[in-house]
Amino acid sequence: MRDSAFPIFDLSRFEAAEMAEKARLGAAVDAICRSTGFLAVGGHGVPQEVIDRAWFAARDFFDLPAERKQKARAPYPGYPYGYLGPNSEALAQSKGEDTPPDLKESFNGGPLEVPDGLDDPEALAFCYAPTIWPEAPAGFRNAWEAYYRAMEDLAARIMRVFAVALKLDEDFFTPTIDKPISALRALNYPHQPVPPMPGQLRAGAHTDYGSLTILLPQAGSGGLEIFTPEKAWRPVPPIPGAFVINIGDLMALWTNDRWVSTLHRVVNPEPAAGVSTRRQSFAFFHQPNWHQEIACIPSCLAPGEQPKHAPVRSGPYLMGKFRSTVKAA
Numbered sequence: 001m002r003d004s005a006f007p008i009f010d011l012s013r014f015e016a017a018e019m020a021e022k023a024r025l026g027a028a029v030d031a032i033c034r035s036t037g038f039l040a041v042g043g044h045g046v047p048q049e050v051i052d053r054a055w056f057a058a059r060d061f062f063d064l065p066a067e068r069k070q071k072a073r074a075p076y077p078g079y080p081y082g083y084l085g086p087n088s089e090a091l092a093q094s095k096g097e098d099t100p101p102d103l104k105e106s107f108n109g110g111p112l113e114v115p116d117g118l119d120d121p122e123a124l125a126f127c128y129a130p131t132i133w134p135e136a137p138a139g140f141r142n143a144w145e146a147y148y149r150a151m152e153d154l155a156a157r158i159m160r161v162f163a164v165a166l167k168l169d170e171d172f173f174t175p176t177i178d179k180p181i182s183a184l185r186a187l188n189y190p191h192q193p194v195p196p197m198p199g200q201l202r203a204g205a206h207t208d209y210g211s212l213t214i215l216l217p218q219a220g221s222g223g224l225e226i227f228t229p230e231k232a233w234r235p236v237p238p239i240p241g242a243f244v245i246n247i248g249d250l251m252a253l254w255t256n257d258r259w260v261s262t263l264h265r266v267v268n269p270e271p272a273a274g275v276s277t278r279r280q281s282f283a284f285f286h287q288p289n290w291h292q293e294i295a296c297i298p299s300c301l302a303p304g305e306q307p308k309h310a311p312v313r314s315g316p317y318l319m320g321k322f323r324s325t326v327k328a329a
């Protein structure tokens with residue numbers, strides 16, 4: 001872990017370490033998760049070729065004319081997958097803030113397989129709903145699925161770090177994430193030639209809903225900010241060769257708020273004459289099994305402390321949060 005303004009965690013070093021070294025590295029992650037829950041992960045082993053193929057496929061998709069993108073649109077407001085065009089979501093609504101829609105468009109995809117025997121109608125209609133694939137560019141689905149699989153694998157490895165950070169068995173979370181309902185989102189924040197509406201951002205202030213998010217912000221881009229324990233907005237820089245990861249609401253629930261699901265947002269760019277202010281990113285939202293109950297982990301309770309939150313179920317919690325952000329068509 002480098003001692004800099006933004007912490008970088010070397011996953012390959014953790015994975016190669018002996019128990020004592022793992023515990024030491026885990027303690028550093030625990031400290032970060034108690035303060036902001038945002039860190040960069042290097043040494044992740046995801047091939048650059050997998051990242052580049054997905055990145056440029058997403059870019060080529062967003063470059064299509066609007067009517068071609070709309071062919072892959074979600075069939076009704078509140079449907080989680082496919083193309084969500086401009087004006088379809090306001091993330092701050094998940095925190096009860098009524099704001100104008102976020103200045104973005106996205107393409108979203110869910111789990112690549114439905115687990116055998118899963119017959120919960122809500123799960124089938126929501127997180128296992130089919131992804132609506134775009135007709136172009138060629139190779140989009142293939143590149144998307146390769147990136148999705150790489151993110152699912154990386155998230156499971158980071159959950160092992162989290163278990164060690166919480167002084168639990170390294171496999172503690174494994175049975176809770178063996179049928180994950182994670183979603184991958186490619187985001188495009190278009191060039192903004194006109195000023196936004198009052199209160200309108202690229203992504204309104206929100207926390208993420210799941211266990212952890214793996215972000216890939218466009219190299220060299222700004223805009224992502226977190227609300228620090230000092231109650232100030234602080235930029236999160238893209239870091240070459242690393243992913244930005246952050247914990248979501250379910251880690252806060254699991255740890256009785258010992259870990260924080262930090263408020264973050266994407267702010268508007270400074271107007272720049274003649275220069276495109278477009279920004280692209282990937283967000284992989286790792287989410288435990290649909291039926292998994294998320295209740296305070298007993299060892300996260302100090303003596304005499306009571307759980308602060310009622311248990312929730314992973315899938316219904318996610319569905320409720322997602323639906324609260326939908327802007328009527």
Ligand SMILES: O=C(O)CCC(=O)C(=O)O
Nearest residue numbers: 187203217224266281283
């Ligand atoms: O685009 C980004 O950098 C972050 C987006 C984000 O926080 C989200 O979609 O949940």
Ligand SMILES: [Fe+2]
Nearest residue numbers: 206207208264
């Ligand atoms: Fe987020």
